[in-house]
Amino acid sequence: xxxxxxxxxxxxxxxxxxxxxxxxxxxxxxxxxxxxxxxxxxxxxxxxxxxxxxxxxxxxxxxxxxxxxxxxxxxxxxxxxxxxxxxxxxxxxxxxxxxxxxxxxxxxxxxxxxxxxxxxxxxxxxxxxxxxxxxxxxxxxxxxxxxxxxxxxxxxxxxxxxxxxxxxxxxxxxxxxxxxxxxxxxxxxxxxxxxxxxxxxxxxxxxxxxxxxxxxxxxxxxxxxxxxxxxxxxxxxxxxxxxxxxxxxxxxxxxxxxxxxxxxxxxxxxxxxxxxxxxxxxxxxxxxxxxxxxxxxxxxxxxxxxxxxxxxxxxxxxxxxxxxxxxxxxxxxxxxxxxxxxxxxxxxxxxxxxxxxxxxxxxxxxxxxxxxxxxxxxxxxxxxxxxxxxxxxxxxxxxxxxxxxxxxxxxxxxxxxxxxxxxxxxxxxxxxxxxxxxxxxxxxxxxxxxxxxxxxxxxxxxxxxxxxxxxxxxxxxxxxxxxxxxxxxxxxxxxxxxxxxxxxxxxxxxxx
Ligand SMILES: Cc1cc2nc3c(=O)[nH]c(=O)nc-3n(C[C@H](O)[C@H](O)[C@H](O)COP(=O)(O)OP(=O)(O)OC[C@H]3O[C@@H](n4cnc5c(N)ncnc54)[C@H](O)[C@@H]3O)c2cc1C
Ligand code: SF4
Numbered sequence: 001x002x003x004x005x006x007x008x009x010x011x012x013x014x015x016x017x018x019x020x021x022x023x024x025x026x027x028x029x030x031x032x033x034x035x036x037x038x039x040x041x042x043x044x045x046x047x048x049x050x051x052x053x054x055x056x057x058x059x060x061x062x063x064x065x066x067x068x069x070x071x072x073x074x075x076x077x078x079x080x081x082x083x084x085x086x087x088x089x090x091x092x093x094x095x096x097x098x099x100x101x102x103x104x105x106x107x108x109x110x111x112x113x114x115x116x117x118x119x120x121x122x123x124x125x126x127x128x129x130x131x132x133x134x135x136x137x138x139x140x141x142x143x144x145x146x147x148x149x150x151x152x153x154x155x156x157x158x159x160x161x162x163x164x165x166x167x168x169x170x171x172x173x174x175x176x177x178x179x180x181x182x183x184x185x186x187x188x189x190x191x192x193x194x195x196x197x198x199x200x201x202x203x204x205x206x207x208x209x210x211x212x213x214x215x216x217x218x219x220x221x222x223x224x225x226x227x228x229x230x231x232x233x234x235x236x237x238x239x240x241x242x243x244x245x246x247x248x249x250x251x252x253x254x255x256x257x258x259x260x261x262x263x264x265x266x267x268x269x270x271x272x273x274x275x276x277x278x279x280x281x282x283x284x285x286x287x288x289x290x291x292x293x294x295x296x297x298x299x300x301x302x303x304x305x306x307x308x309x310x311x312x313x314x315x316x317x318x319x320x321x322x323x324x325x326x327x328x329x330x331x332x333x334x335x336x337x338x339x340x341x342x343x344x345x346x347x348x349x350x351x352x353x354x355x356x357x358x359x360x361x362x363x364x365x366x367x368x369x370x371x372x373x374x375x376x377x378x379x380x381x382x383x384x385x386x387x388x389x390x391x392x393x394x395x396x397x398x399x400x401x402x403x404x405x406x407x408x409x410x411x412x413x414x415x416x417x418x419x420x421x422x423x424x425x426x427x428x429x430x431x432x433x434x435x436x437x438x439x440x441x442x443x444x445x446x447x448x449x450x451x452x453x454x455x456x457x458x459x460x461x462x463x464x465x466x467x468x469x470x471x472x473x474x475x476x477x478x479x480x481x482x483x484x485x486x487x488x489x490x491x492x493x494x495x496x497x498x499x500x501x502x503x504x505x506x507x508x509x510x511x512x
Pocket of ligand 1: 028031103104262449492494
């Protein structure tokens with residue numbers, strides 16, 4: 001892969017002073033939703049500028065060190081957490097391509113029952129499978145989405161498949177946006193073969209070829225508006241680590257399209273004093289907190305081989321959880337291993353024999369909020385409360401995972417849950433999980449799927465954007481990131497975020 005891929009993209013080294021540009025539409029954020037929206041607008045003949053706070057990251061920048069990747073590529077050095085009981089770690093990538101650059105490429109369509117829920121609870125009656133299917137089709141075709149082939153599954157994924165078969169639970173190879181994946185399991189640290197069709201190697205270069213202008217290292221700090229309509233944005237130029245250079249970029253635009261992500265968009269709106277008479281911006285944040293169990297098998301599993309997340313079961317979506325396989329660099333898995341020093345080292349020694357599978361939860365009652373911090377920081381203040389009424393869902397999801405591990409032949413399980421033994425043996429079966437008196441603060445959760453911080457809806461009193469993703473209280477300012485989803489999409493959110501962005505950007509272009 002040569003560097004011509006990024007020809008025409010402005011990088012940190014290219015800024016020599018302040019700049020002022022103008023265009024039809026400025027898109028803020030180059031993650032899955034921003035990239036698809038920008039591509040769609042350019043494809044419709046509009047003059048588009050895409051702004052991204054992070055740098056371009058090339059294969060020569062990749063490292064297998066997960067902790068280093070986390071620190072270099074994610075906001076707040078990868079140490080971002082949602083405050084609450086328990087604290088729930090979360091992360092957002094600051095790089096060209098956003099989350100698609102570090103994620104596992106999982107692409108799943110949201111089931112219709114979920115859109116029914118969006119309609120019944122939030123009055124969103126303009127999105128369902130029939131309206132989104134053509135957009136799912138188009139995005140999937142562009143990105144080469146398909147099921148993970150058998151020859152790159154590796155044993156961690158095969159064991160999951162075999163356990164589901166043994167228990168009569170539906171499962172399937174993971175649909176992913178990859179072309180020619182070799183199963184090296186390095187999706188988080190950076191796909192070395194560039195098989196993963198992240199936005200930085202797919203939609204963005206294609207849109208640049210069609211005439212889009214891209215400015216990386218440009219962190220938007222204000223939306224220009226007069227209280228009634230938006231007219232552009234102001235950005236500061238930051239180096240790859242986020243330090244301001246002293247230069248500024250101003251963009252005048254007929255349309256401002258926010259795709260900065262579910263946590264960054266509300267902060268930008270709040271810091272820009274955008275009208276919000278009903279205090280809806282940042283309210284009602286939802287997430288998919290997930291919990292992974294580590295199973296230890298008698299024979300080597302070699303979990304570092306095989307598609308990072310190559311198998312899934314959608315069997316329990318209506319019950320509020322999804323089960324899937326998982327792998328992450330050892331430095332990140334350390335949070336799931338008990339002990340320190342010698343004991344931690346002993347568990348690291350067992351990694352070869354282990355598999356990590358997770359359940360993530362679409363919780364009905366748990367919610368949070370995003371607030372801007374005072375002062376100059378654009379890092380969000382995020383609170384999220386796991387509601388006790390959601391504990392039975394979490395408990396069932398963990399029991400089902402444990403059942404799978406025993407069916408697969410695991411000898412021991414490391415649950416990492418307060419009140420459940422540190423190591424659960426096969427002869428103990430499901431008892432320790434079933435008998436546990438679980439409370440939210442007993443469970444080690446992490447959430448990489450976030451949404452609903454700037455909901456779409458018909459009522460300005462209970463939502464932020466209208467059916468065209470335009471702010472109820474600020475004309476010419478639209479949001480297309482996952483924050484607009486009124487509620488959980490039940491499955492991994494990227495594909496639905498992209499399909500929505502594809503549809504909305506087309507509508508925005510038509511109305512210009
Ligand atoms: C480790 C990990 C694995 C995941 N795996 C999957 C998966 O396999 N499948 C799936 O469906 N989902 C997955 N997700 C979730 C998925 O990646 C996100 O839902 C998705 O990236 C959201 O897209 P987005 O465009 O809304 O925001 P983002 O991807 O977060 O993109 C927003 C972009 O905006 C930029 N930005 C923010 N603020 C500013 C500003 N002020 N100025 C300029 N630019 C700004 C950011 O730097 C970022 O690049 C994963 C997430 C993580 C963290
Ligand atoms: S498993 Fe390896 S080759 Fe496949 S998409 Fe992930 S990083 Fe790329």
